[in-house]
Amino acid sequence: xxxxxxxxxxxxxxxxxxxxxxxxxxxxxxxxxxxxxxxxxxxxxxxxxxxxxxxxxxxxxxxxxxxxxxxxxxxxxxxxxxxxxxxxxxxxxxxxxxxxxxxxxxxxxxxxxxxxxxxxxxxxxxxxxxxxxxxxxxxxxxxxxxxxxxxxxxxxxxxxxxxxxxxxxxxxxxxxxxxxxxxxxxxxxxxxxxxxxxxxxxxxxxxxxxxxxxxxxx
Amino acid sequence: xxxxxxxxxxxxxxxxxxxxxxxxxxxxxxxxxxxxxxxxxxxxxxxxxxxxxxxxxxxxxxxxxxxxxxxxxxxxxxxxxxxxxxxxxxxxxxxxxxxxxxxxxxxxxxxxxxxxxxxxxxxxxxxxxxxxxxxxxxxxxxxxxxxxxxxxxxxxxxxxxxxxxxxxxxxxxxxxxxxxxxxxxxxxxxxxxxxxxxxxxxxxxxxxxxxxxxxxxx
DNA sequence: TTGCATCTAGGTAGTTCTACTTAGAAAAAT
DNA sequence: ATTTTTCTAAGTAGAACTACCTAGATGCAA
Numbered sequence: 001x002x003x004x005x006x007x008x009x010x011x012x013x014x015x016x017x018x019x020x021x022x023x024x025x026x027x028x029x030x031x032x033x034x035x036x037x038x039x040x041x042x043x044x045x046x047x048x049x050x051x052x053x054x055x056x057x058x059x060x061x062x063x064x065x066x067x068x069x070x071x072x073x074x075x076x077x078x079x080x081x082x083x084x085x086x087x088x089x090x091x092x093x094x095x096x097x098x099x100x101x102x103x104x105x106x107x108x109x110x111x112x113x114x115x116x117x118x119x120x121x122x123x124x125x126x127x128x129x130x131x132x133x134x135x136x137x138x139x140x141x142x143x144x145x146x147x148x149x150x151x152x153x154x155x156x157x158x159x160x161x162x163x164x165x166x167x168x169x170x171x172x173x174x175x176x177x178x179x180x181x182x183x184x185x186x187x188x189x190x191x192x193x194x195x196x197x198x199x200x201x202x203x204x205x206x207x208x209x210x211x212x213x214x215x216x217x218x
Numbered sequence: 219x220x221x222x223x224x225x226x227x228x229x230x231x232x233x234x235x236x237x238x239x240x241x242x243x244x245x246x247x248x249x250x251x252x253x254x255x256x257x258x259x260x261x262x263x264x265x266x267x268x269x270x271x272x273x274x275x276x277x278x279x280x281x282x283x284x285x286x287x288x289x290x291x292x293x294x295x296x297x298x299x300x301x302x303x304x305x306x307x308x309x310x311x312x313x314x315x316x317x318x319x320x321x322x323x324x325x326x327x328x329x330x331x332x333x334x335x336x337x338x339x340x341x342x343x344x345x346x347x348x349x350x351x352x353x354x355x356x357x358x359x360x361x362x363x364x365x366x367x368x369x370x371x372x373x374x375x376x377x378x379x380x381x382x383x384x385x386x387x388x389x390x391x392x393x394x395x396x397x398x399x400x401x402x403x404x405x406x407x408x409x410x411x412x413x414x415x416x417x418x419x420x421x422x423x424x425x426x427x428x429x430x431x432x433x434x435x436x
Numbered sequence: 437t438t439g440c441a442t443c444t445a446g447g448t449a450g451t452t453c454t455a456c457t458t459a460g461a462a463a464a465a466t
Numbered sequence: 467a468t469t470t471t472t473c474t475a476a477g478t479a480g481a482a483c484t485a486c487c488t489a490g491a492t493g494c495a496a
Contacts, residue, residue: 185475196455204481206454209426
């Protein structure tokens with residue numbers, strides 16, 4: 001990393017954008033552009049031949065788009081790390097890019113300032129997200145926690161009910177719970193019924209479902 | 219937001235850093251510094267009196283630290299939005315900050331370039347994370363999905379079994395699934411049994427449990 | 437073509453949970 | 467001290483899942 005230059009390949013269908021990007025990348029003496037492509041097929045071919053350290057892929061490409069390229073490369077287990085470039089600040093695209101294994105995700109509007117930081121981070125094995133996109137991850141994180149945090153009625157459960165709900169979340173049956181608490185299975189079932197009522201749950205095995213989804217909040 | 223200036227309060231125990239930050243912030247004409255504090259107690263007092271739009275809090279402070287201040291403010295349901303500044307690139311600190319409700323998280327090493335972007339994003343109701351920190355969120359995201367992705371045996375399920383497992387994860391009963399696929403409930407049950415066998419699941423409602431825990435991998 | 441896996445479907449039995457009911461004893465709150 | 471809530475428990479009914487079994491139809495591969 002410190003001796004040899006980091007080999008970078010640029011994929012974008014717009015020549016003007018490519019040359020702009022090239023200029024920025026070449027302004028960093030630790031980086032070296034080893035190839036360019038204007039469409040998906042060529043990109044896949046070049047990446048397999050040249051094996052660059054980092055490939056910067058536009059999302060909108062003729063033929064294969066950036067995400068599809070990334071998927072192909074991941075399937076072939078190439079060492080080339082992917083940075084996705086995109087115009088639109090789109091949560092879904094970002095999620096899919098990360099799922100596919102992209103290490104970087106940079107908005108074009110921020111590309112000039114951020115691309116060097118992104119390349120450095122990704123070359124070092126880290127991830128890089130355009131800062132304006134990182135809010136999405138926070139929101140996703142919070143969304144998941146909100147669901148468990150603000151469940152209505154969860155706090156007007158009694159102690160015994162709460163104790164039993166915890167054990168349900170541990171995948172125990174009413175009988176097992178009864179044995180563990182030295183009470184009758186029927187009592188456990190009575191508590192279950194009360195919990196269902198308080199949480200306005202109904203249907204088959206609703207409590208098990210609820211307990212599994214909310215076990216972190218118990 | 220467009221007429222009045224955004225009121226910003228700065229909290230840091232180091233006067234030199236404060237003045238540097240002040241310069242950067244004041245270079246943006248849409249922002250206005252309405253106060254400064256060098257320790258936690260004063261910070262809490264000033265925020266409650268002045269009610270700034272945004273408070274930039276250092277983590278390392280004499281008395282209350284930035285995170286504790288944020289918690290206090292959150293408890294009092296003030297409208298002031300919090301941006302946390304920190305020296306160290308620490309995942310735990312970042313997580314705690316977000317839990318507490320901080321809207322921004324900026325590393326001091328990136329503060330000069332990022333603080334204005336951060337203020338703008340937060341003032342607009344978005345989140346902002348220092349780009350070098352956003353990798354943590356990605357990693358956390360992936361960690362959670364890895365657990366579900368590599369379940370053994372999940373890939374030697376047949377198409378029909380997979381289809382049914384998906385519907386089970388949607389909390390549907392065998393009867394509902396049967397109706398949806400125009401097959402007999404008994405067929406669905408047969409598939410369930412086969413799936414249980416392949417995944418070596420046993421016990422009460424094991425499939426429902428499995429499906430709920432692994433729904434993202436289906 | 438034979439054979440294997442898959443999809444389909446039913447039989448029977450047993451377990452577990454839901455949904456209603458009632459009811460006494462203990463604990464908590466008024 | 468009285469009322470209310472909570473915890474305990476049981477009856478009955480039905481829905482839903484598991485765990486075994488067999489078996490015809492289909493399609494794919496050796």
